[in-house]
Amino acid sequence: MVLYRCDGCGAEIPRQALRYTVAIDVRAAYDEIEVHLADLIRDHRAEILALLERMRQRDPQEVEDQVYKRFQFDLCPACHRAYLRDPLRFHVGSAALAEDIDIDGFLRSLGFGQTREEP
Ligand SMILES: [Zn+2]
Secondary structure (H helix, E strand, O other), rough: EEEEEEEOOEEEOOOOOOOEEEEEEEOOOOOOOOOOOOHHOOOOOHHHHHHHHHHHHHOHHHHHHHEEEEEEEEHHHHHHHHHEEEEEEEOOHHOOOOOOOOOHHHHHHHOOOOOOOOO
């Protein structure tokens, strides 16, 4: 039974097999701003209303994505190794070049990925 599929290469990842999850949070970021007295006493109502009007004309998902977006992927061990080597340029073909280390065997020797028997 396949419960997961590698988002890198599409390989099936069976139950209890080693897989990796990658979570990426993309957030709008600015340096700290300095707020002066003039900023506090200025009437921002017209600016806010204009901004709200512009946002009404945009796709809500597009507006949300410009502020925050989260991605989550499942990767097989080969894609995981390739991803760690170069996260910003990861592609499916780079997984085939990854050195094969038996981390799955090591983690299983520690007890991970074992099926528990029901009492
Ligand atoms: Zn993969």
